[in-house]
Structure formats: structure tokens, C-alpha cells
Amino acid sequence: KVRVLSGIQPSGRLHLGNYLGAIRQWVQGQDEKENYFCIVDLHAITVWQDPDKLRAQTRELAALLLACGIDPQKSTLFIQSHVRAHAETQWILGCVTPLGWLYRMTQFKAKSEKEKQESVSTGLLTYPVLQAADILLYDADEVPVGEDQKQHIELTRDIAQRFNHLYGETFKLPKAVIPKSGARVMGFDDPTKKMSKSEVGEYHAVYLTDSPDRIRKVLRRAVTDSGREIIFSDAPEKAGVNNLLQIYESLTGKSREEIEAHFAGKGYGDLKKEVAEVIIEALRPIQERYQVYAQDPAELDRVLAIGAERARAVAEPKAEEVKRRVGFVLPK
Ligand code: ATP
Ligand code: MG
Numbered sequence: 001k002v003r004v005l006s007g008i009q010p011s012g013r014l015h016l017g018n019y020l021g022a023i024r025q026w027v028q029g030q031d032e033k034e035n036y037f038c039i040v041d042l043h044a045i046t047v048w049q050d051p052d053k054l055r056a057q058t059r060e061l062a063a064l065l066l067a068c069g070i071d072p073q074k075s076t077l078f079i080q081s082h083v084r085a086h087a088e089t090q091w092i093l094g095c096v097t098p099l100g101w102l103y104r105m106t107q108f109k110a111k112s113e114k115e116k117q118e119s120v121s122t123g124l125l126t127y128p129v130l131q132a133a134d135i136l137l138y139d140a141d142e143v144p145v146g147e148d149q150k151q152h153i154e155l156t157r158d159i160a161q162r163f164n165h166l167y168g169e170t171f172k173l174p175k176a177v178i179p180k181s182g183a184r185v186m187g188f189d190d191p192t193k194k195m196s197k198s199e200v201g202e203y204h205a206v207y208l209t210d211s212p213d214r215i216r217k218v219l220r221r222a223v224t225d226s227g228r229e230i231i232f233s234d235a236p237e238k239a240g241v242n243n244l245l246q247i248y249e250s251l252t253g254k255s256r257e258e259i260e261a262h263f264a265g266k267g268y269g270d271l272k273k274e275v276a277e278v279i280i281e282a283l284r285p286i287q288e289r290y291q292v293y294a295q296d297p298a299e300l301d302r303v304l305a306i307g308a309e310r311a312r313a314v315a316e317p318k319a320e321e322v323k324r325r326v327g328f329v330l331p332k
Helices: 016-029 051-068 085-094 099-103 106-114 122-136 147-167 212-220 236-252 256-263 268-294 297-326
Strands: 003-008 034-039 075-079 142-144 175-177
Touching (some): 003 122, 016 034, 016 051, 016 236, 099 122, 147 175, 212 268, 236 256
Parallel strands (some): 003 142
């Protein structure tokens, strides 16, 4: 069976980009693959998180993932910090990762510019090493992610190759799996920036728990352009319209020709309205199921405990192998 691993940070509320770029693929591949989905709390604290909020967001994220269709019978859903092997292994991988590789990461550059320079943590720089440990510990074949993570998965391969070269064949080289449509959902308030949990603008994103009214409001305010052509386009000035069309494409599964024909002669107002309705319909069943899980914390704990146990059963022996490879004396 193909083994899949992917993660998501409890760094804020889940948005449409997380769903279309990552989670929907996780759900779709569940039946035929062996799946590990990780709530990466160690990653979340690379930027400041209020402790009480982090706790709440972690549970909310778990409930939402189940509501999106992650089935604990078919997939292992767990919290990263419940499996010590991740933090341990990232140390060792960090020791074979040249600093220059990390400075080149665009996410580090973008996020460190946003933070005040002196408050950028070491963790933000070494984040991709921890991500490499997350993936390599499970011998994952595939890592389904949004386009922004492509560079990190390539780095994971580089780290794995370097370790294998230095210490002998240990890690499998994973590949990123990126959806054709919805791989990079842009912010509604600024279509030149990807939608992110950590952005705070009121009209930046649609969150998975948003009410229909809020979704309509956010879409009404979506930044477009002064023209009137509703077409798929890479032109920078069409980024807003293109983003709306891609969301529509991703949620309806219609072809680009069909979509352009459908909107021919219509205005941006119509486009925004229709996209809002398509989003509302897609989120409705998720929101209904979310209510069920959000009200059953005991069930959530049970699922996460089973997940952690299953994850440890894979990650711990692998972490031990890594230690043996580098020459550590293992405890008797
Ligand atoms: P943060 O701002 O805290 O980094 P995030 O919104 O980028 O949050 P992550 O937890 O970092 O979310 O990423 C989880 C998954 O969602 C990854 O696979 C990532 O590629 C995907 N993803 C994040 N943002 C988008 C987006 N705008 N479009 C498509 N996929 C996305
Ligand atoms: Mg991110």
C-alpha cells in the first residue's frame, strides 16, 4: 500500500485553502492508501501562540478534520507532540542539514519578514527539518500538500539523501502530491498573497466554520480588478478573478471552458455571488458533522489516543534505527 503522511498546524482557524489544497486530497485517498495525518503543534509554536488558544485550536482542528471526512478507522490521526520521535529525530537530521539550505526556504523568508526581525525564532528557521522528520519517520511515499509546501518536500528529499549517503540507506524519498486545482488559494483581501491561518485581516479568508452570511460578505468584498473579463488568467492584474474562478473550478469539478462560457456576459458581482453559494454548499455537511464532534470531547480524546499509539508503533522503531545508524549506544 502507498503510505501517505501530511500535517497541519493548529495555528488558527482552518480556511478554504487548507481544505482545497490539502485536506480534501487526504480524504479522497483514504480508502486505497495507508494514511497518517498529524496535527503539528510543535510547528505551530515557531511563531507565538497563546497557550490557552493553542489548546483550543488543537482540539478544534482535530474535530474539524474528522468533520471534513478523515475516518479514524481508515486513517491514523494524531498530535505531533504525542510522539516523541519527531522532536528527537529532527535534532539528528538538523546535524546533517547545511544552514544554507534553510536560509533558502521562501516560507522562512516570508514569515521572518513579517515577524519583527529580532523576534524571529530559531524554530522558524529549522521548521523544515522537523517537517522532514515528520515525513521520513513514517517512510511516507506521498505527501499531499498545497503548492506552498513543495519546496519543503524537496528539502526533505535532500536531507534524506544526505543522511542515506552519510550513514547508509535509511530513508525512503517521498514525493509531494499537489492538486491540479485549489493548490494555492489566494487571500480575498489581497490576491497576491496566499490565504493563511496566520493572517488576521477580517476579509482575508473564508473559514470552514463560517456562516453563510459571513461567506457572502467576504466574497462581496473580494478584491478583483477594474476590468470586466471573467477568464482564467495568469496576468497579475487578474489574480483576484482568477482566484475566484479556481475556487469555483475546484469545488464544482467543471472544465475551464464550461466555466468561462457560464460566466460570459456576467459581471463580477454575479461571479462573487455564485462562488459564495458554491462554497456555502460545500461547507454545509462539514459544519453539520463538526457540531457532533465538537460536542463530544471524550470521543475526540479516544481517537487521538489510538492515533498516537499507532503512530508511535511506526515512528519509534524508525527513530531507533536512525540512532543506531549514527552510532549512538541504545539503552539496554
Ligand atoms: P500558517 O499561516 O500558520 O502557516 P497555513 O494556512 O499556511 O497556516 P499550514 O498548517 O501551514 O496552513 O498548512 C497546512 C496545509 O494546507 C499544507 O498542506 C499547505 O500547503 C496547505 N495550504 C495552506 N494554505 C493554503 C492555500 N492558501 N492554498 C492551498 N493550500 C494551502
Ligand atoms: Mg503555512
